[in-house]
Amino acid sequence: MRVTTMDRYLPQPGRVVEFVPSPATLAVADTAVASTIPPSFNQRFHLRTADRAPGSPRHWLACAFDITGGPIDTGALRATFEEWVRRHETLRSGFRAAPEGPPGAERFVLPAEKVELVVGDAEEYVGPKEVRGRLARRLDETCRPLGWPTYFFSAILRPGGATVFCGFDHCNMDGYSLAIAVHEIRESYAVHAAGEIPAPDLLPETGSFVEYCAVEQERAAGPAPDRSDPVIARWGEFFAACGGTTPSFPLDLGVPAGERAPQGTDCRRLLDAEGAAEFERRCRAAGGNVFSGALTAVGLAARRLGGGEVVRLCTPLHTRYEERWENAVGWFTTVAPLTVDIGGAAGVAEGSPRTRAAFREALRLAERPVAQVLTALGGDVRRTRDDVFMVSYIDYRRFPGSESHLACNAHHVSSVTTADDAQFWVSRTHEGVFLRSRHPATPHAEQVVQSFADTMGELLAAGAGGAPVGI
Template identity: 40%
Template sequence: MHVTSIDRYDIEPGTLTEWTLLPTAKTIKSDIPPSYNQRFHLDTARAHGFGRSVWMAGSLDLPGTLDRSAVRRTFEIFIRRHDALWTGFDVRPTRIERLIVPPDAVALRESDPVHFDDPVSLRAHLCTKFTVECDPLTFPAFLFATVERPTSSTVIAAFDHTIVDGLSLVIALRELRQIYELITSTPAKDDAQIGRALGDPGSFMAYCEAEAGDPPAEDGDPRIRAWSRFYEHCGGTAPRFPLDLGVEPGRPARQASDVRRLLDGPGAALLEEQCLRAGGTMFTGVLSAIGTALRREGGPLHLPLQFPLHTRHDHRWKDSIGWLTATAPIVVPVAAHGSFESTLTGTHASFRSALTLKGLSMEQVRRGVGEGYRRSRTDLFMVSYIDYRKVTCPDELRAMNAHHISNVTVCDDAQFWVSRTEDGVSLRSRYPDTATAHSAIARFLDQLASVFTEVIRNDIMTPAPAYS
């Protein structure tokens, strides 16, 4: 799975067709409220008229000539399977209501084909189109696109973040390919046969309803106390990237992005070997390296950040399309006078402690900490890690030429997505497009690469002098 942003998406040009939902029935109101993540996202979109389309897209390649009738049917079956795609929101100044289109009313509108001769103009068109169509304050907030060529085609599914998370994109790409292959196989399958072959995806609306029914955390809940201590460590707000990015909190600037491979396959294997030998994991090793690199640039000895966790623990939502994540707090304790191994030991202990906070929704956390948290910025300092070798069959993702594509919007903090595949470890960075931020992030990424090299060579697994 290639994790990238739209300005860096490597797509071969061809003939583009867009497929959008055309409701044939009126929407109806639902009593099911938005999830915490959805409400947070919609509140942000309502407050900031600019840069509000935080869409995510997945793409895959299909060999041969595209069967346009089959791909239309593929999209329609996929939409009917996932209730997150039937719903939108009526967002008013004082309320947010969920709207639903009955699944049997799903129909698609096909645009006139447009040929593109170069990837730059195609990327620019897709960015503009996805930003307009995947607006969280409109319905539908998703669309599909196909790019046809003589010997292959690319299928792209783009969604606003209210509809999907990162794992949803993997599920979507896998299902779209399976449905298309089932339709075009001999003998062709009817919709019921396809549904049975794929299995029940579960209901994201049921997930939202269950989350809304969560009771407030009990007084004295140790998990709330842990969150309160974390926010206190961060000054009563979310964690922030410790280097100056040249923006005022709450005043987002246009986003810049960086996508790079940090380690090749053998290098990633060596890093993991060192981390496991020291009693950690690949993820806690990456966090330790980030803390060490930032310390070398003047960052703190105790680095607070948040990391996402999926909430698909109930088997009902294992294959659901939706936003099923929470975040957990962690403090990376950089060993000033010790070794990287010492930093990793402390980080891994902090990570294990963070995992004990599972079971609390972010709504319960916000209620529980009360005045101990205030929102001071649009974004927060976050590091995400996905090992795509464990999410699905890596050969399947490679065969599909699968991509996770994100929009370029606005931000007032730095966020990082670390992904591991058979090809190694890659990093997508999101940060403000200011001269100060470009300089700070470039220095940090250079230091991070150096730390990885030193760990692999075992140069900093022994005590080293402190950095001032």
């Protein structure tokens, strides 16, 4: 599954058709009663940010994949989408401004049996950029944190098949969920297109992200920890080492705190499949793994470019700890505070065991909900930038259907917004290891991040047995 952004995604042209809620379903949404389940911590932050800057770029995630072998059965695809929304409760939920309290504090949920989708208008496009423009506009209009629906379903129809393109506001989706979406929609459509009724066991049982939000609320309702809690103290030390704020990219990007710039993006492959396998072998032989090796490369690249020997960052983690959440769609993530110390490291593989040990410590700290951490630390932590320097890692090979991702042209597509710091997504597929960089699109920041990504690529290649690289 290729990870990219909307400005880099160029779908093949065709006839774009949408699948939208019926008027009767929209009427149900308009009158849905308030739910007793509050937004999750991530959702509350997302809603506050959206409200603070109305008209700002939307934060949505999308997935796309191709169906080939003949014309698409739009009726079968409509039925597939309808069943899928009924399956995942978070897609039937939305937020609205509550009569009292902050906007977005009130959740509502549509009953599954009230969800009905219809085939909307279609329009022909002759060029990839025109199709992309249509999709981007509709995503911005539809995938929003307040209101319902928060999703966008479409297909680009051609004589020999179609590209299915689905977008979601970040409130209801994370990177894992996109891979789940590709697999489940493909499986369900194949059955519907064959004129069959999907068997009850076609897709595995799954829990609801709305239920997860209730569980999160219950866990956070206990006595709040104070600064004497060892985990809180370690979080406090991490923020203090970052200057009393969240971590920033260790190289100067030339964007002062409090200012933002249009977002720049870089997408590249760092290792092919053979190189990734050898890199993994060498990292594991040294006591690390691919992720700790990539994080070590982050530290080594920063050091080579003048960033010092210690790099502090946040790394996103999934929170699907229970079996019922494994196949659920939602925003199941938290973050861990990670300190990468590459002092004395001679190379990526050799330095990966220490980084892996640091990651284990970060996992222990991430067991405490971030909301509790920030409450306990109070004014000791202040936000000087909107973005947090982070490095994410997903191994897409672990997901059902991943062996077909290349053949069906599966993509994870993110919106293009603004940026005031650098962020990185490392992904592994059956085709190798890839890097997506997000950063301010200023000439200086572009040059710095390009050099950083180049250096990471050289370090990983050397770690996989390529030409020696001076560090």
